[in-house]
Amino acid sequence: MEPVVRIASRTVVLPADNVDTDQIIPARFLTGTRRDGLGASLFADWRRDGAGELRADFPLNRPEAAGARILVAGANFGCGSSREHAPWALTDYGFAAVVSPSIADIFKGNAVRNGLVPVEIEPAAHRELVSRPGAEIVIDVETGTVSLPDGGSARFDLPPFARRCLLTGRGPLDFLLEQEAAILRHEQGKDDRAETP
Amino acid sequence: MGPPRTLFDKIWDAHEAVPAGPDHPAVIYVDTHLIHEVTSPQAFALLRERGLRVRRPDRTWATVDHSIPTRFVEGRPAFLNRATRNQVETLERNCGEHGIPLFRMGDPGQGIVHVIGPELGLTQPGRTIVCGDSHTSTHGAFGAWAFGIGTTEVAQVLATQCLLQERPRTLGIEISGRLGAGVSAKDLILGVIRRFGVAAGRGHVIEYRGAAVRALDMEARMTLCNMSIEAGARAGLIAPDETTFAYLEGKEHVPSGDGFAGLVARWSRLPTDEGAAFDRVLSFDAGSLEPMVTWGTNPGMSCGISEAVPAPADAEERAALDYMGIEAGRPLLGRPADVVFIGSCTNARISDLRAAARVLAGRRTNPATQLLVVPGSAQVRRQAEAEGLDEVFRSAGAEWRAPGCSMCIAMNGDRLSPKELAVSTSNRNFEGRQGPGGRTVLASPVTAAASALAGAVADPRPFLQD
Structure with a gap:
């Protein structure tokens, strides 16, 4: 995982609320055994029609969306399944951050673990971003701020550990592996207790 | 203490x-x-x-x-x-x-x-x-x-x-009342999600409490907790009680004899203490529920079987009705169903199959509707066959399949064609969930079975009168 400190990019706006992981990547694209190459299936049934042609009116397909690394989405983004294929598809496509008034729990954790920054901001700031698709904005992971097109800025929270993971590119597995002694102590006590409190 | x-x-x-x-x-x-x-x-x-x-x-x-x-x-x-x-x-x-x-x-x-x-x-x-x-x-x-x-x-x-x-917050959902005849845990959780929304549990662990929850058997409790994620919560819990202990006794990985008694003693200390506070509490009355069906593309978009589909409140609901090809203002009853799917981790345990079989026994499904019955496990399948339920399903015109997730996630080839509508006992009615362009109406096993007979979304209650 590469460190992520600051993202400066145009936005793509997908304003619908409750975008679920079956839309982000439909289940029929989960038959692989690898993490890469899923960008082609991102929003597959929204990007393409039944005949496989790109839908010109879908925000990601507009010419000005090319190269944009920030997705501005509606509330409760990423609800539904736990499939990590959702952030894998978003990052493989080129996205580095998702900005929303609220992001679903499992997706949020999966995003951080893949260097995709989950940015939850106040509804007013979100409305400003939704009204200005293609705006050039900057997300600063270190300070937890997003620059808004009207010149203002919005704050977003990240748990300290998640922030550190993003900034250092070092994931929870390294941390957990360092806790071996404590885990072993806990485990031994637990086995004695037949694992019930 | x-x-x-x-x-x-x-x-x-x-x-x-x-x-x-x-x-x-x-x-x-x-x-x-x-x-x-x-x-x-x-x-x-x-x-x-x-x-x-x-x-x-x-x-x-x-x-x-x-x-x-x-x-x-x-x-x-x-x-x-x-x-x-x-x-x-x-x-x-x-x-x-x-x-x-x-x-x-x-x-x-x-x-x-x-x-x-x-x-x-x-x-x-x-x-x-x-x-x-x-x-x-x-x-x-x-x-x-x-x-x-x-x-x-x-x-x-x-x-x-x-x-x-990160420690999640706690959400207590107090459920009072008694489920009516033909109304199941599936209808209950759909009712809860409709009332409180698909993001109600975000950041929380739910504990389902109250008389209506205590009255549920273990398989119904599993149906309820199963769809906690559709209410936005990663986890939903029910305190263990005698119903829980009776279910677990004799299971392969549960000790027997003194070992079991010791476990029960410890499990009995788990329920929430008197006076313990939840971060948030919601209340719900189960008594007024009727069988529920979804009309839209998230599990919160549902209504009672005899209720008119509500007028869309926003662009999301308008888009959902449009995707589903459903008109607001009248009930879903009578809407033709191409497929009925009885299966999934929500509703494919033995009690679900028994309930569906009770509706189907001695009857034939509408020839225009494909009925797929997919048991949740090999054990459920064996038990159903021992009770003759497979014969009930086959005689009714159903396909009796081997266990798996099947048309709930539609990864294995069991899927809808574009614009086909399924009445499904699964948990997600998202766009394309059961096949690209497919339309899903979530319902209980008895509602699904009744719909297979009618060839259209149907109220199960008339089929349950003896």
């Missing part, structure tokens, strides 16, 4: 291997890790990249369910394609290499991961249970803290048997 604690607090406290620090969340020990063929291959690849081993293969259990076929051709499983077969073979290799017990297709213990855990007695009160699948919340019915995780977390648990967790 410390301060009063909730059920969730007690499980959290007992599993904190390392408490949260200023710069890291708590390290939570995982008692039971369930894995399957779709979300585990990349986790094993990660272990290989890092040269790590599975720390506790004895706490890890694997099954195949998501992408496996439910049909056999000339005695061999009819895999959709090479990729799905490869996922199964990859899991077999990974389990073989790491010494993880695996239930293969055809094994007596195989089935949908959330059906077999309880069946085998692996799901026990007070445990922490995780799986790379969001419906892991099902196991919360036993008073276990059970939640879905991503694949990177699957790798973390394989390597360390632990996860880093």
Whole structure:
């Protein structure tokens, strides 16, 4: 995982609320055994029609969306399944951050673990971003701020550990592996207790 | 005696291997890790990249369910394609290499991961249970803290048997009243989600409480907890009681005799203490519910079977009605159904099949409607066959399949064609969930069975009068 400190990019706006992981990547694209190459299936049934042609009116397909690394989405983004294929598809496509008034729990954790920054901001700031698709904005992971097109800025929270993971590119597995002694102590006590409190 | 604690607090406290620090969340020990063929291959690849081993293969259990076929051709499983077969073979290799017990297709213990855990007695009160699948919340019915995780977390648990967790808030949902005839736990959870919304539980662990919950049997409790994730919560719990203990007694992985008595004594201390506070409390009356059906593209978009589909409140609801080809202002009753699917981790346990069979017995499905009955596990399938339910289904015109997730996630070839409508006992009516362009009406097993007979969305209650 590469460190992520600051993202400066145009936005793509997908304003619908409750975008679920079956839309982000439909289940029929989960038959692989690898993490890469899923960008082609991102929003597959929204990007393409039944005949496989790109839908010109879908925000990601507009010419000005090319190269944009920030997705501005509606509330409760990423609800539904736990499939990590959702952030894998978003990052493989080129996205580095998702900005929303609220992001679903499992997706949020999966995003951080893949260097995709989950940015939850106040509804007013979100409305400003939704009204200005293609705006050039900057997300600063270190300070937890997003620059808004009207010149203002919005704050977003990240748990300290998640922030550190993003900034250092070092994931929870390294941390957990360092806790071996404590885990072993806990485990031994637990086995004695037949694992019930 | 410390301060009063909730059920969730007690499980959290007992599993904190390392408490949260200023710069890291708590390290939570995982008692039971369930894995399957779709979300585990990349986790094993990660272990290989890092040269790590599975720390506790004895706490890890694997099954195949998501992408496996439910049909056999000339005695061999009819895999959709090479990729799905490869996922199964990859899991077999990974389990073989790491010494993880695996239930293969055809094994007596195989089935949908959330059906077999309880069946085998692996799901026990007070445990922490995780799986790379969001419906892991099902196991919360036993008073276990059970939640879905991503694949990177699957790798973390394989390597360390632990996860880093931010402590979730607690949400108590008090459910009063009694479910009416023909109204089930499925209707209850759809009613709860309709009332409080698909994001109500975000950031929370739900505890379902109250008389209506106590009155449910274990399989109904599993249905309720299963769809906690559709209410936005990673986990939903029900305190263990005599109903829980009676279900667990005699299960393969539950000790018997004095061992069982000792466990029951400990499990009995788990329920939320008098005076313990939840971060949030909601109340719901189960008594006024009728059978529920969804009319839209998220599980909150539902109404009672005899109720008119409400006028769209916003652009999202308008788009949903448009996708579904449904008009607001009149009930869904009578809307033709191309397919009826009875299956999934929500509603494919033996009591679900018995309820559906009661509606179907001695009757024939509408010839225009395909009825697919997919048992949740090999054990459910055997039990159903021992009771003659398979004959009831076949005589009614249904296809009786081998266990798996099947048309709930539509990865294995069991899927809708564009614009086809299914009345489905599964958990998600998202766009394309059951096949690209497919339309899903979520309902209970009896509503699904009645709809298969009518060839259209139907009220089950007339079929249940003796």
